[in-house]
Amino acid sequence: MVGYNTQNLDVIQSSYICNSCSxxxxxxxxLIDCGHRMCQSCVSEQSGNKITCADCGEQTTQEKLLIDRGFKNDMQSLSIICSFCSWTGILKTYQSHLDQNHSNPTCxxxxxxxxxxxxxxRHKLFSCEKTTVVCPxxxxxxxxxxxxLRLAEHYISDQHQIVLAKFVRQMNSILSTNIGNHSLISCYQRTDIDANELEKISRTMNILSDDIKILADELERLAIERDQIHNKLxxxxxxxxxxxKSIEEQKTCIDGITLNEERTEQDLSSLEQNLNTMNLNSYDGTFIWKITxxxxxxxxxxxxxxxxxxxxxxxSSPTGYKMCLRLYLNGDGNAQNTHISLFFVLMRGEYDAILTFPFCFKVIFCLYDQTDQQKHIIDSFRPDIRSNSFQRPRSDMNIASGIPKFAPLTIFQQENNPYVRNDIMxxxxxxxxxNTPKPILPYVFNLSPGLTTQIQQTMIxxxxxxxxxxxxxxxxSTMNIETDQSITMKGIQEFRQ
Structure with missing residues (x-):
């Protein structure tokens, strides 16, 4: 065990403080020989028959130790502030407070x-590596x-080595002075150290002094090197x-170049997209949509x-209506899960200001049969000019309008589906x-899409x-037959008369 730790140690009279555990x-x-006091547990820490006073260094034999009960009684009324909480009381009741309220403390x-x-x-005083301690x-x-845990590193630091060298020189000087002339006898009497032991200490101190001088010279050399390194640093x-700074300037320049490159790439991408759109777009009112x-x-x-x-x-023309198609492959509204729904969408175009609205032209759809049978699915509708779907667009797209039940979904479930081949329709x-006549529509859609629009229109x-x-x-012919039949009937009637 060690002594009691309190918050008010610094204001308690020093005579009540153990000179070993503080x-x-x-x-x-x-200790009878020097009169100083220690905790009984701190005395027990020392082995051997002689106990060294941590305060003055005086040695006392085990036989000259006095358990000071009177001094202990005097201490019982000392005012105490608990080291863990705000409790205040006297030393007599301090241990009971600790046992009741701090039975399992944490460092x-x-x-x-x-x-x-x-x-x-005890842990804090002797073993906790994360506790801050003062240099010896x-x-x-x-x-x-x-x-x-950093003490070993501190011991080899410049600051500690310089203090240690100074301390050793002082001790060596003191020993040399005390040993000189005729003071050795009185020194023996004060310290109870025999001559051989003192001589050994003196030799050791001389060796240490030489070593310290070497270390001091080395430290001086290292200090010079340190200054040189500092200057280079x-x-x-x-x-x-x-x-x-130069790198930052170059980075700024590179960032600017990168930004320009990104803008250029965006412009090129936009231009490429526009070119692709122009290549894919149709400007004659017809359009074939390839769905992959x-x-x-x-x-x-x-x-x-x-x-x-x-x-x-x-x-519809290079300066005409802008349009697109919208397809629901699983149907829309009432046609959901039964038909595919195909719708026409009027879009906002560049030339709407000079076009006629509402849009009123018939729209014809055709789902191609990709086999030689050419049983295309064809349907059409006329716009309801009262619907907002066919007025001049005020946003990018009008509401789609068309044929909700364009084709039954069952056609896609056929084993040899003629309308979807290689996953394409x-x-x-x-x-x-x-106003192309409805009977001629199969002929129209059987014409090869490879022919130009002009040739197709001519053939139509x-x-x-x-x-x-x-x-x-x-x-x-029908009229002639009807006339002949009328004459014949008239002749028969005259003959009968």
């Missing part, structure tokens, strides 16, 4: 728990406060500052991850400015004229 005396023992330096306050105090040479001028720091990854898009539509997809824009839209007109002529011939 705490309030616990079970005080008096505030390393967070280790202990079974008693005394164990904690404090009285000699080294007042550094360091963690106990300052030069390096200045160069580093200049270099850092159809199965993936159907799955996305069923899971409602992406219910619809948009085509790229197309135009084609949808064509025609803005019908000429020729086909319309041909069918009109055939219809006229058919109508004329």
């Amino acid at each position: 705490l309030l005396l616990r079970e005080p023992v008096q 505030d330096s390393c967070d280790q728990k202990f079974n008693s306050v005394n164990d904690l105090d 040479l404090k009285q000699c001028g080294c007042e550094e406060m360091v963690l106990r 300052q030069s390096f720091i200045q160069e580093s500052t200049i270099l850092k 990854n159809v199965e993936e898009k159907i799955v996305a539509a069923r899971s409602r991850t992406q219910t619809s997809i948009y085509s790229s824009p197309f135009y 084609f949808i064509k839209v025609i803005i019908d400015f000429d 007109r020729q086909q319309i004229e041909k069918r009109e002529q055939e219809q006229q011939v058919l109508n004329s």
Whole structure:
């Protein structure tokens, strides 16, 4: 055990403080030869028959130790402030307070728990590596406060070595002076050290003095090298500052170049996108939409991850209406899960200010049969000019309008689905400015898309004229037959009369 630790140790009379553990005396023992007192537990720490006083260095034999009960009784009325809390009282009741309120204290330096306050105090005094302690040479001028685990590093520091060298020189000088002339006998009497032991100490001190001188010279040399290194370091720091500034300037320049490159890349990307759009766009009122990854898009539509997809824009003419298609592969509204829904979307264009609104032209859709049978799915609708969908667009897109039940979903479940091949489908839209007759639409969509629009339109007109002529011939033949039948019936009637 060690002494009592309190918050008010610094105001308690020094005679009540153990000169070994520097705490309030616990079970005080008096050393008869020098009169100083120590804790009984601190005395027990020393082995052998002689006890050395931590205050004056005087040695006392075990037989000359006095358990000072009277002094202990005097201490019982000392005012105490608990080292753990704000409790105040007298020493007599301090231990009871500690046992009742601080039975398992924790070290505030390393967070280790202990079974008693005394164990904690002992831990702090002797073993806690995270406790801040004073240098053993404090009285000699080294007042550094360091963690106990850093003491070894502190002992080899310049500051400590200089104080140690000074202390050894002083001790050597004192010993040399005391040993000189005829003072050796009186020195023996004061210290109870025999001549051989004192001579050994003197030799040791001389050796230490030589070693310290060597160390001092080495320290001086190291100090010179340190100054040189410091000067070089300052030069390096200045160069580093200049270099850092230069790097920052270059970085700013590089950032500017990078920003310009990014802008250039964005401009190129935008230009490329515009060129691609121009290449894909149609400017004659017709558009073929190639839809890839159809199965993936159907799955996305069923899971409602992406219910619809948009085509790229197309135009009725280079300065005409801007339009696109919107496709629901799993249907929209009442057609959901039963049909695919195909819609027409009027978009805001650059030339809307000079175009006629509402948009009133018939829109024809065709889902291509990609086999030789060419059983295309064809349907059309006429715009409701009262609907907002066909007024002049005020935003990027108007509300889509078209055919909710364009084609049944069952066609995609067929084993040899003719409308989706290699996971691709084609949808064509025609803005019908000429009111193309419905019977001729299969012929229109059977024409090869590889032909130019002008050639296709010529062939369509020729086909319309041909069918009109055939219809006229058919109508004329029908009239002749009806006339002949009328004459025949009249002759029969006259014959009967």
